[in-house]
Amino acid sequence: MGKLPDHADLVIVGGGPAGLAAAIEARKAGLSVAVLEREPTAGGIPRHCNHPPYGVREFGRLMKGPTYARRLVAEAAAAGADIRTGVTVLALHSGPRLTVTDNCGARDITARRVLLATGVRETSRAGRLLGGTKPGGILNTGALQGLVTLDGLVPFQRPVILGTELVSFSAILTLRHAGVRPVAMLEPASTPTARWPSAMLPRLLRIPLHLGTDIVAIEGEQRVTGVRVRGPGGERTIPADGVVLTGRFRPETALMKPSHLALDAGSGGPVVDQYGRCSDPDYFAAGNVLRPVETAGWSFREGAAAGRAVAADLAGDLPAAAPFLTIAAGEGIKLAVPQRIAPGARGGALQVRVDRPLRGRLVLSLAGKAVASQRIDTRPERRLSVPLSAIPQGATGTATLTVEEAA
Numbered sequence: 001m002g003k004l005p006d007h008a009d010l011v012i013v014g015g016g017p018a019g020l021a022a023a024i025e026a027r028k029a030g031l032s033v034a035v036l037e038r039e040p041t042a043g044g045i046p047r048h049c050n051h052p053p054y055g056v057r058e059f060g061r062l063m064k065g066p067t068y069a070r071r072l073v074a075e076a077a078a079a080g081a082d083i084r085t086g087v088t089v090l091a092l093h094s095g096p097r098l099t100v101t102d103n104c105g106a107r108d109i110t111a112r113r114v115l116l117a118t119g120v121r122e123t124s125r126a127g128r129l130l131g132g133t134k135p136g137g138i139l140n141t142g143a144l145q146g147l148v149t150l151d152g153l154v155p156f157q158r159p160v161i162l163g164t165e166l167v168s169f170s171a172i173l174t175l176r177h178a179g180v181r182p183v184a185m186l187e188p189a190s191t192p193t194a195r196w197p198s199a200m201l202p203r204l205l206r207i208p209l210h211l212g213t214d215i216v217a218i219e220g221e222q223r224v225t226g227v228r229v230r231g232p233g234g235e236r237t238i239p240a241d242g243v244v245l246t247g248r249f250r251p252e253t254a255l256m257k258p259s260h261l262a263l264d265a266g267s268g269g270p271v272v273d274q275y276g277r278c279s280d281p282d283y284f285a286a287g288n289v290l291r292p293v294e295t296a297g298w299s300f301r302e303g304a305a306a307g308r309a310v311a312a313d314l315a316g317d318l319p320a321a322a323p324f325l326t327i328a329a330g331e332g333i334k335l336a337v338p339q340r341i342a343p344g345a346r347g348g349a350l351q352v353r354v355d356r357p358l359r360g361r362l363v364l365s366l367a368g369k370a371v372a373s374q375r376i377d378t379r380p381e382r383r384l385s386v387p388l389s390a391i392p393q394g395a396t397g398t399a400t401l402t403v404e405e406a407a
């Protein structure tokens, strides 16, 4: 492929569902679009997930991840997006300007707008502070899927899976595809994180699910030989030859942390308004970098909306980026996205997650008055939304989300 472009109307960082959907929409509006993807192939996480369900709402058919990823890339390329793989974005500057590197070395690219669509990553063993020895055979789901789906390797035969988010069940399906049956699935909380029917999968496949159970230490010298766990029955060792650490997602903000862009402590992602516009209004963000973690379809729709918002912005059709209404996460609320509301459209919703299992009413208050409220019975990582249409037009200051717990 030829030399990297020096400039594009829209440069997109990340060639997953969000970035590619944005590229398609921005091309429809006539913008020049470059998509920069560090992997050798674009498509994002679905490339690794060799199982359904993908694509039903976007393409009207049920697909496995790799098929879906190829379809997204083909559609974006057919729309005229310049998709560059093997290109890593190293730094973000105002301007907007990006420092990038590929096999020809580092250089800068300028744009009229930049869209950040870098996705999420799972928390590593180090990030989880898991004790014990340091043998081989400890993987996150993403690494497991890369080995099994992309490289055709089978890293172990009797692993333990830690976690019960949706991706934990994706790990089971990946292992099943490789002919591997996990010896146990562990969940530190008292109920699985993912909702039924996913949580039925271990029982269907006769994989023991241990609730209220966490890893105390990993055992083994060269390879994992067992996992010391603490649960309702006390401490014991489960013999195993591997560990899959699933979930505990965090937005991929390696690029944003050292940059001039504001990050939100709750979501871990960039601060955005309802158009996906960041604290530097030349930058937009969409997809799982906004918050951990949503499905591919959700990220695709967010990316498409951001692509349209960028086109509207460049056409002068987006309201000014200020004055803002700031959304504050009160007691019990882990995150709310977007974190600020600019004047203009009130379509869409605030995406909300709680920080512990909660039952009661979720209330959005403005100047001491409740403007929206809904009954909730939820757990961390589960999706909640509050319609933005509930917020009065022109409101500024701070609106606070809280939970009034049921007695």
Ligand SMILES: Cc1cc2nc3c(=O)[nH]c(=O)nc-3n(C[C@H](O)[C@H](O)[C@H](O)COP(=O)(O)OP(=O)(O)OC[C@H]3O[C@@H](n4cnc5c(N)ncnc54)[C@H](O)[C@@H]3O)c2cc1C
Pocket (backbone or CB within 6 Å): 013, 014, 015, 016, 017, 018, 019, 036, 037, 038, 039, 043, 044, 045, 046, 049, 087, 088, 089, 090, 117, 118, 119, 120, 121, 122, 141, 142, 143, 145, 167, 170, 252, 255, 286, 287, 288, 289, 293, 294, 295, 296, 297, 299, 300
């Ligand atoms: C292990 C794992 C399994 C998952 N399984 C499922 C599943 O089964 N079903 C489902 O619906 N969702 C699943 N998800 C959620 C998944 O993240 C979304 O489905 C979807 O892929 C999000 O799209 P995205 O475009 O926001 O991010 P991604 O698909 O993650 O794409 C982001 C892209 O940005 C690139 N990138 C990041 N930083 C840079 C940089 N500095 N320079 C250049 N490129 C960069 C990455 O290489 C990546 O290709 C899973 C997530 C993970 C981590």
